[in-house]
Structure formats: structure tokens, C-alpha cells
Amino acid sequence: MTFLEVTAFLLDGFKISLLIFAVTLLCGAPLGLPIAFCSMSKFKPLKALSKVIVWIVRGVPLMLQIFIIYYVPGLLFDFPLFSKIDIFMLINYGIEDAGRIVAVLIAFTINYACYFSEIYRGGIESISRGQYEAGYVLGLTQSQVFRKIVLKQVVKRIVPPMSNEIITLIKDTALANCIMVAEIIKQAKELAATDAMVWPLFYTGVFYLIFVGILTILLSKLEKKLSYFRG
Amino acid sequence: MAHLVVENLTKTFGTLKVLKGVDFSLEKGEVLAIIGSSGSGKTTLLRCLNFLETADGGQITVSGRPLLDGYNNDEDIRKKRLNFGLVFQSFNLFPQYSVLENVCLAPELHAQEKPDFKANKAAILADIRKNGMELLEKVGLADKADAYPCQLSGGQQQRVAIARALALSPEILCFDEPTSALDPNLTGEVLRVIRSLKTSDRTMIVVTHEMDFARKVADKVIFMANGIIEEEGTPEQVFGNPQSELTKAFLTGFDFTED
Ligand SMILES: Nc1ncnc2c1ncn2[C@@H]1O[C@H](COP(=O)(O)OP(=O)(O)O)[C@@H](O)[C@H]1O
Numbered sequence: 402m403t404f405l406e407v408t409a410f411l412l413d414g415f416k417i418s419l420l421i422f423a424v425t426l427l428c429g430a431p432l433g434l435p436i437a438f439c440s441m442s443k444f445k446p447l448k449a450l451s452k453v454i455v456w457i458v459r460g461v462p463l464m465l466q467i468f469i470i471y472y473v474p475g476l477l478f479d480f481p482l483f484s485k486i487d488i489f490m491l492i493n494y495g496i497e498d499a500g501r502i503v504a505v506l507i508a509f510t511i512n513y514a515c516y517f518s519e520i521y522r523g524g525i526e527s528i529s530r531g532q533y534e535a536g537y538v539l540g541l542t543q544s545q546v547f548r549k550i551v552l553k554q555v556v557k558r559i560v561p562p563m564s565n566e567i568i569t570l571i572k573d574t575a576l577a578n579c580i581m582v583a584e585i586i587k588q589a590k591e592l593a594a595t596d597a598m599v600w601p602l603f604y605t606g607v608f609y610l611i612f613v614g615i616l617t618i619l620l621s622k623l624e625k626k627l628s629y630f631r632g
Numbered sequence: 633m634a635h636l637v638v639e640n641l642t643k644t645f646g647t648l649k650v651l652k653g654v655d656f657s658l659e660k661g662e663v664l665a666i667i668g669s670s671g672s673g674k675t676t677l678l679r680c681l682n683f684l685e686t687a688d689g690g691q692i693t694v695s696g697r698p699l700l701d702g703y704n705n706d707e708d709i710r711k712k713r714l715n716f717g718l719v720f721q722s723f724n725l726f727p728q729y730s731v732l733e734n735v736c737l738a739p740e741l742h743a744q745e746k747p748d749f750k751a752n753k754a755a756i757l758a759d760i761r762k763n764g765m766e767l768l769e770k771v772g773l774a775d776k777a778d779a780y781p782c783q784l785s786g787g788q789q790q791r792v793a794i795a796r797a798l799a800l801s802p803e804i805l806c807f808d809e810p811t812s813a814l815d816p817n818l819t820g821e822v823l824r825v826i827r828s829l830k831t832s833d834r835t836m837i838v839v840t841h842e843m844d845f846a847r848k849v850a851d852k853v854i855f856m857a858n859g860i861i862e863e864e865g866t867p868e869q870v871f872g873n874p875q876s877e878l879t880k881a882f883l884t885g886f887d888f889t890e891d
């Protein structure tokens with residue numbers, strides 16, 4: 402295989418990595434918000450439930466969570482949902498690994514939503530009571546105070562921890578190969594096994610590095626944009 | 633009927649009785665200075681007036697309308713609050729908004745709720761901005777309209793906070809130790825602004841440790857101790873001839889410059 406062919410082969414895998422990245426971000430980031438509000442709820446049972454879920458999801462390795470999501474329907478209900486999706490999509494549409502990818506997306510979204518929720522909660526709780534009270538005294542509603550006063554300050558505060566988490570996310574996508582999803586590292590391992598080429602495994606690092614570089618530039622632009630105020 | 637009547641106001645936090653029955657009244661345009669040592673309940677009193685705390689008992693009456701009437705949903709509280717304005721010790725400006733935006737934010741949000749807003753949007757917003765600029769001029773900060781709070785000194789921030797409170801034209805404007813968070817050399821500019829606000833139709837309540845200011849600007853002085861009004865009178869009475877031992881003890885802690 403030529404260098405270009407290897408690159409194309411790995412790029413196919415990296416597309417899967419990027420898919421996992423994008424879906425996790427687009428679904429996990431919004432999902433984190435209701436979880437954060439539940440964790441801050443004055444209704445004790447809801448708060449407790451939310452905290453327990455976050456504790457479990459953050460306390461268990463993501464790889465294990467992928468296994469659980471993937472295998473539990475078959476083991477517990479005798480209905481291997483994701484394998485069935487795999488077969489269905491392969492036969493009808495010629496798409497490989499669809500069920501496995503869905504399992505990975507679910508595990509990633511839940512996992513990252515919980516991490517994001519803790520970042521949101523920290524950000525929201527760090528805004529001083531004085532900011533809320535200044536808004537209330539001016540006759541604003543609770544929702545106006547949150548949207549017009551608190552939100553932007555929270556966004557400013559969570560950009561740095563969110564940036565860290567987002568950069569971790571692209572690297573975490575490699576975990577999908579634990580259930581044989583053909584992300585980039587799985588592709589490289591296949592080359593090692595079938596063509597006895599080890600160097601593509603190291604070459605995958607370049608893909609991550611380029612992507613992380615782009616992310617870093619974009620995120621620091623966002624940070625700069627919010628640097629016009631302090632607070 | 634007095635403009636503001638506070639009767640037997642009580643407030644308890646847990647087991648701590650912070651207000652044990654506060655009574656006073658103010659005529660329209662009067663300036664009340666509240667003095668007293670830390671922990672005596674001054675802030676709690678202002679917070680009850682502004683509905684940041686719900687008083688346990690008693691009554692607050694503004695222009696004959698009793699406010700503690702049992703209607704306490706968010707919308708009721710929001711309306712009642714607008715009788716009062718509050719300037720905080722720690723300014724609490726909104727950091728992401730420019731000085732002018734800080735002043736105009738609340739009037740704009742209130743205007744948006746009016747039915748005719750959509751039709752006259754441009755004119756209404758222009759009007760709010762113009763009023764905002766006038767208020768900034770009044771507090772001497774028109775040239776800082778586009779600056780952000782983090783670019784201002786403490787004294788300037790507090791003057792913006794005053795303009796922000798004025799923007800809703802509250803009938804009764806409260807100040808909670810407006811100069812306590814400031815360097816001594818910056819208190820003068822803020823006190824001068826507050827003094828300049830004294831007009832015949834603006835009632836003001838100023839919690840302060842600036843005894844000179846209280847003596848010169850206030851029409852009425854209240855000395856609070858342990859959740860009650862220990863002494864009340866004109867500045868001449870309270871500063872010149874205090875009756876209560878507690879008041880005397882408190883006042884000996886301050887130096888007075890003769891004028
Ligand atoms: N939210 C609260 N919860 C419990 N105690 C409070 C609260 N707010 C004030 N207090 C207590 O009430 C007392 C009076 O406080 P405050 O009204 O702030 O006094 P001042 O403004 O005169 O210094 C203090 O002992 C204070 O600790």
C-alpha cells in the first residue's frame with residue numbers, strides 16, 4: 402500500500418471518529434443543561450437522582466459504559482438490539498457497523514452530558530447572588546435575569562473547562578474500537594494485522610494533532626471574543 | 633398620609649430575630665439616614681422593602697397602598713418591588729454590558745412587555761437611550777457611556793449603579809452603605825451625587841456610616857440596634873442630643889468635623 406492509500410484508509414476511520422465527536426458534542430452539550438438544572442433543583446429526590454447518575458457515569462470507565470450499552474439489551478432482555486441494527490442496515494443499505502456506532506453514540510452522549518452538566522453547574526453556581534439580586538431589584542423576571550444577565554457570564558467562565566473536555570472528547574473516540582467500530586485506530590490496527598504495517602498506527606497521531614490544532618484555534622478565538630469584560 | 637409607612641416589621645432567620653418590629657414613616661421627598669452598628673438589621677430592613685426578603689410580619693405602605701397583602705406570586709412581587717430602587721454596597725453592575733447598557737437594560741426589557749412596543753420600537757429605544765445618557769450626565773459619567781464596568785474605578789461604578797437605579801424612576805430609592813466598599817478618597821464623589829438627587833418628590837433611605845453626610849443631607853435619622861429602632865429624630869436631635877445610652881456609645885466612635 403502506498404502512503405496515499407494508507408492515508409485514505411485511515412481517513413475513512415477518522416470520519417467515524419469525527420462523527421462520534423460531532424454527535425456527542427451536538428447532543429451531549431444541550432443534554433447537559435437539564436441535568437445541571439436537576440442537580441441544582443430544590444426538589445430533593447430529583448437532585449439526588451441526578452447526582453447519583455452523574456456519580457455513576459463519571460465514576461465508571463467510558464469503555465465499560467460502551468460495553469454495557471452494547472451488550473445489555475441482549476443479556477437482559479434477550480434482544481441484541483444493536484447487533485440486529487448492524488445486520489438490518491448491512492443487508493438493506495450496505496452500511497457497516499451502524500448498530501455498534503449507535504451504541505457508541507449513546508454511551509458517549511450520556512457520558513459527556515454528565516461531564517458537561519458538572520461544568521455548567523459549577524459555572525452557574527459561581528455567579529454571585531448580587532448579580533441576580535441586582536436584576537430582581539430592577540423588576541426583571543427570573544428568566545430575564547438568567548438569559549440577559551447570568552448566561553453570558555456563565556458562558557465566559559465555562560469556555561476554558563469546556564475546551565479541555567472537547568479536546569479530550571476527540572481523543573476518547575478511540576475507545577469505540579472496543580466494540581470493533583472502525584474508527585481510525587481500529588483501521589490502523591487492521592493494517593498492522595493484515596499488511597504487517599505498524600507505522601500507520603503512529604501516523605494516526607497526526608490526524609488527531611491536526612484536528613486538535615484547529616479546535617484549539619477556534620476555542621481560543623471564542624475565549625478572546627469574551628475577554629472584553631471581566632466577571 | 634405619609635409617602636412610606638413601615639409598621640411593626642419583623643423578620644427572623646431560623647431562630648435569629650433580625651427585625652423585631654420596626655416602625656417609621658417618611659414624607660415624600662424626605663431623606664432618611666439609617667445608622668447603627670454592623671449586624672443591627674439595617675441591610676435586612678432595606679432587603680425587606682425591596683422584597684429580596686419576605687418580611688414575616690408587619691406592613692409596608694407606599695402612598696396609601698399596603699404592600700404586604702398576601703399576594704406573593706412572582707408577578708406581584710415584581711410589581712411591588714418597582715416602588716423601590718436599591719443601590720448595593722458592592723455595586724453589582726452587569727460586567728458584560730457597557731455603562732449605558734447597564735442603565736438601559738431594565739427599561740428596555742420593561743418596554744418590550746408593553747403592547748405598543750413593536751409598533752414604536754425605534755422611538756421607544758431612542759427615548760430610553762436618551763434618558764440613560766441624561767442620567768449618566770447627572771452622575772457625571774456621560775463620557776464613560778461606552779466603557780465597561782471593569783474599566784471604571786469603584787466610585788465611578790457606584791455612580792453608574794445609581795444611574796441604573798434611577799432609570800426606572802423608583803418612588804423610594806434605597807442605598808445600602810453605598811460608600812463602604814470604596815477607598816476613602818472616592819467616597820466624596822458618590823456622596824455628592826446622592827446629595828444632588830435630593831428633590832421634593834424623591835424619597836430616599838440611606839444606610840451609612842458617613843456621619844457627616846447623614847447630618848448634612850438627611851431630614852431624619854434612625855439609629856438601629858439589635859433589630860429595633862433605638863432612636864429616631866432630626867439630625868440635630870440624634871447627633872446633637874442623643875437620648876439613648878446605646879446611641880451615645882455608638883456615636884462616640886466617630887469623629888465629627890465642625891462646619
Ligand atoms: N440570609 C440570612 N440568613 C441568616 N442570617 C442572616 C441573613 N441575612 C442576615 N442575617 C443576619 O442578620 C443579622 C443582621 O444582618 P444585617 O441586616 O446584614 O445587618 P447590618 O446591615 O445592620 O449589618 C446579622 O446577624 C446577620 O448575620
Ligand SMILES: [Mg+2]
Nearest residue numbers: 674675676809
Ligand atoms: Mg449591612
